[in-house]
Amino acid sequence: MDQNGNEKLAKLSGQLMYNDKRPVVGDYVNGSPQQDFVLIEQIEPRKSKLTRQTQGTDQREHVIAANLDYVFITMSLNDDFSLTRLDRYTTLVWDSGASPVIVLTKADLVSDDERTDLVEQVEDNSIGVPIIITEQDQVAETLQQFEPYLNNHQNIAFVGSSGVGKSTLVNLLMQRVVAKTKGIRADDSKGRHTTTSSALHLLDNGSRVIDTPGIRTVGVANVDEAATQQSFADIMELAANCRFKDCQHNQEPGCAVKAAIEAGELSSSRLNSFRKLQFESQYAGLTAKQIEKTKMDRMFSSVGGAKQFKKQLKHK
Numbered sequence: 001m002d003q004n005g006n007e008k009l010a011k012l013s014g015q016l017m018y019n020d021k022r023p024v025v026g027d028y029v030n031g032s033p034q035q036d037f038v039l040i041e042q043i044e045p046r047k048s049k050l051t052r053q054t055q056g057t058d059q060r061e062h063v064i065a066a067n068l069d070y071v072f073i074t075m076s077l078n079d080d081f082s083l084t085r086l087d088r089y090t091t092l093v094w095d096s097g098a099s100p101v102i103v104l105t106k107a108d109l110v111s112d113d114e115r116t117d118l119v120e121q122v123e124d125n126s127i128g129v130p131i132i133i134t135e136q137d138q139v140a141e142t143l144q145q146f147e148p149y150l151n152n153h154q155n156i157a158f159v160g161s162s163g164v165g166k167s168t169l170v171n172l173l174m175q176r177v178v179a180k181t182k183g184i185r186a187d188d189s190k191g192r193h194t195t196t197s198s199a200l201h202l203l204d205n206g207s208r209v210i211d212t213p214g215i216r217t218v219g220v221a222n223v224d225e226a227a228t229q230q231s232f233a234d235i236m237e238l239a240a241n242c243r244f245k246d247c248q249h250n251q252e253p254g255c256a257v258k259a260a261i262e263a264g265e266l267s268s269s270r271l272n273s274f275r276k277l278q279f280e281s282q283y284a285g286l287t288a289k290q291i292e293k294t295k296m297d298r299m300f301s302s303v304g305g306a307k308q309f310k311k312q313l314k315h316k
Ligand SMILES: Nc1nc2c(ncn2[C@@H]2O[C@H](COP(=O)(O)OP(=O)(O)OP(=O)(O)O)[C@@H](O)[C@H]2O)c(=O)[nH]1
Pocket: 105, 106, 107, 108, 109, 134, 135, 136, 137, 161, 162, 163, 164, 165, 166, 167, 168, 169, 180, 181, 182, 183, 216
């Protein structure tokens, strides 16, 4: 896409190909126009990059999107609420160099008391991260809350579990259907039904929503708490019978997990994988807190309006 928002066909120069330097969505590139395509010759330094954490021995960094300014961590208040997952997403975003903003959706599906309680939990947990609260059909209120993050040619993206309302928000910001929501088919500008949605949506004010399946699911694979518990259902079940509620399954007396390993009902490698995941989650939570503290001041000064908007909506 050029400066004017026109999409162009582009090819990579041999030099970039040779060095395995490939642009990702959000990259700014320089190149020269050829007859019917643009030859990309240089990728500008990235001011932020969202990466996928590869697991196992392959430690190569996989960049999913570049130059994001704000990443909206989207979580629904009714059935997707998890502070642990929120912490891990927040860490992921801080690590990328972008700033996180928490979006709590579907406020219309919880009672006022529940909403107040959940929002306070997030405020206490994610100190310094702005919060946006949205609900069904509140278009003007929602746009108003997003405004501070869009008014300066920003690159933004939405992350979060499936079904929390990311597409709904993208479409709302675009003021038309560009991303598929459940039950609605995306329409492209020519009025033709499309099955794939574009990776980059240009808003009227010059900001861009970067939206790819890779961004949507970033972190979800190794982040999703419920999925973790589900995939280690056998260990969770055994652990319920440990004598101590906070049993670490090491040397504690009355440990049902150790007993199962000794009885040959559970492999010790399975316990190891479980530990690895547990450790990663604790580490992620800790880092989030530390990083949040150091970046707090910067956040408050750069988007001072955010808290006010939230308070307005909360007490309306
Ligand atoms: N009641 C209510 N429903 C909502 C709200 N936001 C979104 N929904 C509904 O929730 C469903 C899922 O929303 P989507 O926008 O498709 O969710 P998504 O996060 O894009 O899901 P994926 O495409 O799977 O990543 C749709 O039926 C929406 O209409 C909200 O604030 N309130």
